[in-house]
Amino acid sequence: xxxxxxxxxxxxxxxxxxxxxxxxxxxxxxxxxxxxxxxxxxxxxxxxxxxxxxxxxxxxxxxxxxxxxxxxxxxxxxxxxxxxxxxxxxxxxxxxxxxxxxxxxxxxxxxxxxxxxxxxxxxxxxxxxxxxxxxxxxxxxxxxxxxxxxxxxxxxxxxxxxxxxxxxxxxxxxxxxxxxxxxxxxxxxxxxxxxxxxxxxxxxxxxxxxxxxxxxxxxxxxxxxxxxxxxxxxxxxxxxxxxxxxxxxxxxxxxxxxxxxxxxxxxxxxxxxxxxxxxxxxxxxxxxxxxxxxxxxxxxxxxxxxxxxxxxxxxxxxxxxxxxxxxxxxxxxxxxxxxxxxxxxxxxxxxxxxxxxxxxxxxxxxxxxxxxxxxxxxxxx
Numbered sequence: 001x002x003x004x005x006x007x008x009x010x011x012x013x014x015x016x017x018x019x020x021x022x023x024x025x026x027x028x029x030x031x032x033x034x035x036x037x038x039x040x041x042x043x044x045x046x047x048x049x050x051x052x053x054x055x056x057x058x059x060x061x062x063x064x065x066x067x068x069x070x071x072x073x074x075x076x077x078x079x080x081x082x083x084x085x086x087x088x089x090x091x092x093x094x095x096x097x098x099x100x101x102x103x104x105x106x107x108x109x110x111x112x113x114x115x116x117x118x119x120x121x122x123x124x125x126x127x128x129x130x131x132x133x134x135x136x137x138x139x140x141x142x143x144x145x146x147x148x149x150x151x152x153x154x155x156x157x158x159x160x161x162x163x164x165x166x167x168x169x170x171x172x173x174x175x176x177x178x179x180x181x182x183x184x185x186x187x188x189x190x191x192x193x194x195x196x197x198x199x200x201x202x203x204x205x206x207x208x209x210x211x212x213x214x215x216x217x218x219x220x221x222x223x224x225x226x227x228x229x230x231x232x233x234x235x236x237x238x239x240x241x242x243x244x245x246x247x248x249x250x251x252x253x254x255x256x257x258x259x260x261x262x263x264x265x266x267x268x269x270x271x272x273x274x275x276x277x278x279x280x281x282x283x284x285x286x287x288x289x290x291x292x293x294x295x296x297x298x299x300x301x302x303x304x305x306x307x308x309x310x311x312x313x314x315x316x317x318x319x320x321x322x323x324x325x326x327x328x329x330x331x332x333x334x335x336x337x338x339x340x341x342x343x344x345x346x347x348x349x350x351x352x353x354x355x356x357x358x359x360x361x362x363x364x365x366x367x368x369x370x371x372x373x374x375x376x377x378x379x380x381x
Contacts, residue, residue, distance in 0.1 A: 004087035013042040016288030027364035075101040088375040112374040119285035155310040178363035198228030203272040208235030213278035219326035277302040294354040297347035317350040
């Protein structure tokens with residue numbers, strides 16, 4: 001069986017969707033699926049690149065607009081690669097505007113489409129431009145969903161609350177995201193010095209963008225004098241977040257670390273007390289970073305929204321708080337830290353839940369079962 005994944009980006013681009021795609025690609029190949037990937041380059045290059053050994057194709061972009069890669073070469077690359085590898089299945093990871101080209105190419109219309117629904121395109125109350133943009137996006141999204149064979153959704157709560165999927169629930173299946181803990185390698189650097197002599201260590205990981213809620217974590221720091229909070233990631237909100245840190249006078253408690261190599265990030269995960277995911281909109285459909293924390297037996301404090309609320313068992317593997325409430329966020333972090341026995345038990349329960357539900361090989365087998373409905377060739381049973 002040959003499967004072509006159509007995604008947005010690929011590592012080293014820092015994103016949960018991208019790292020899931022990388023882990024899934026490797027796991028599928030291990031089970032006998034010939035997996036290939038077509039994505040955008042996350043930086044501007046002059047030509048299409050191909051990693052032959054891994055069957056990964058990356059198409060150059062002109063830049064980004066409205067959080068979306070601008071890629072006029074994508075349909076040409078898609079047409080060329082489909083004709084080259086002749087896939088039995090197209091596995092389309094959404095949201096991704098470039099994926100709409102499969103509806104316009106004759107070579108892709110008769111291949112079964114499996115849609116992987118990572119997130120709705122949410123008409124945001126924070127970024128009003130998304131409301132206008134979605135009006136143009138919606139007709140293409142509808143057509144894609146209508147003609148898909150099956151739709152993979154990452155959690156039951158997200159399926160139940162997704163407006164775009166409400167018409168197509170009969171062809172939706174819930175399969176959570178997963179990851180491969182074997183790729184986690186810690187660095188030998190002195191990255192741990194970033195914690196300083198702080199009593200409690202809280203880590204936040206994610207793009208510095210409108211729906212991640214980092215401003216509420218920074219405001220929560222005003223109520224957390226014994227805490228050190230490291231925020232890892234880059235994005236368009238960095239300057240505004242730094243101004244807020246300076247304004248609130250919490251520069252000794254909160255540090256914007258920027259982008260880190262995975263080894264350094266894993267070192268911080270292994271040395272923190274807990275992870276915090278303060279997202280404020282359901283654009284945060286899952287939160288793969290929660291699984292990374294679970295691998296390191298760390299409790300997670302997160303907003304009570306869709307996917308994160310499904311992954312985390314409240315007061316068992318972490319704490320859930322009302323989104324956009326800095327005071328509640330601070331109280332939840334204090335609650336975990338003031339009871340070391342509770343924190344350790346939450347960490348132990350978290351890694352147990354991960355091993356039972358979220359290891360990438362478990363997820364890959366479920367996805368192969370979906371593929372097998374439309375192609376039975378070349379699968380290791």
